[in-house]
Amino acid sequence: MNIVVISDTHLPKKKKGLPARLLEELKDTDLIVHAGDWQTIDVYRELQSHAKVEGVYGNVDSQDIIELLPFKKIVEVNGYKIGITHGHGNGKTTEKRAIEVFKDEKVDCIIFGHSHIPVNRLEGEILIFNPGSPTDKRRQKMFSFGVLNISDKIAAELIYFDED
Numbered sequence: 001m002n003i004v005v006i007s008d009t010h011l012p013k014k015k016k017g018l019p020a021r022l023l024e025e026l027k028d029t030d031l032i033v034h035a036g037d038w039q040t041i042d043v044y045r046e047l048q049s050h051a052k053v054e055g056v057y058g059n060v061d062s063q064d065i066i067e068l069l070p071f072k073k074i075v076e077v078n079g080y081k082i083g084i085t086h087g088h089g090n091g092k093t094t095e096k097r098a099i100e101v102f103k104d105e106k107v108d109c110i111i112f113g114h115s116h117i118p119v120n121r122l123e124g125e126i127l128i129f130n131p132g133s134p135t136d137k138r139r140q141k142m143f144s145f146g147v148l149n150i151s152d153k154i155a156a157e158l159i160y161f162d163e164d
Contacts, residue, residue, distance in 0.1 A: 001077055002028060004051075005146035007035035007086070007113025008133035010060070011043050015135040018046065021161040022134045022145055026050040031077065033148075035113035035131070036086030038065050058086035058113060072101050078150045083107040087114035087130075095119060095128065109154055118144045118158045129156050 004025050011017065018026075026032065029051045036058025038044055044065065047053045057069045072085040083102040087094040098112035109127040117140065118132035132144030142160040149155045 001030045001150045003031045003033055003077065003148040003150065004029040005033045005035070005111055005129065005131045005148055006134055007111075007131050008037040008058070008116050008136055009034070009043050010037055010039050010133070010136045013039055018043075019134050019143065019161070019163070021143075021159070025145070025147065025159065033075075033082070033084060033111055035084055035111050036088075037061060037113060041065055041068070044068070054084065056084050056086055059088035074102075074105060074107060080108040080150055080154055081106060082109045082111060082148075084111045087112035095130070098130075099123065099126075099128065109148070109156075116140060118146075118160075120146070120156050120158050127154055127156055131158065134161075 032053045034055035041064040054075045057066045085101045087098040089097045094115040116133045116138045119130040131146035134145045137143045144160050147157045
């Protein structure tokens, strides 16, 4: 199963639409995971036109998104449990807050956003994954999103690209 992972799209504030490199990847995806800061419900609707969408709300999302999506979510794909949260809050780093959200849950992967800083690493046996942002790179050199491939294991890849 091919999963496209995005976060912090901030549309239409940061860009008018999703970048071409991301749209190309969406052509062959089975599932889209968004880790919050969509900005508006229109992003959710557009992503739904490409594949099934799972996600959570972030700290700058509209009331429509907050009413539609939870603060945290666990989805099961091919027997693997994937925890999704945005990572916003007070104290600690974004990554530590995201991990703490699932401290009492058995998950194989934690997907988060908020910092706009791509992360792809293991903590013990848990994959810790932040796709960065495809539309608001902030202090990063390039825009980014992620791809998870799930078969008998989870394989994660960060996709970096320049502006369209």
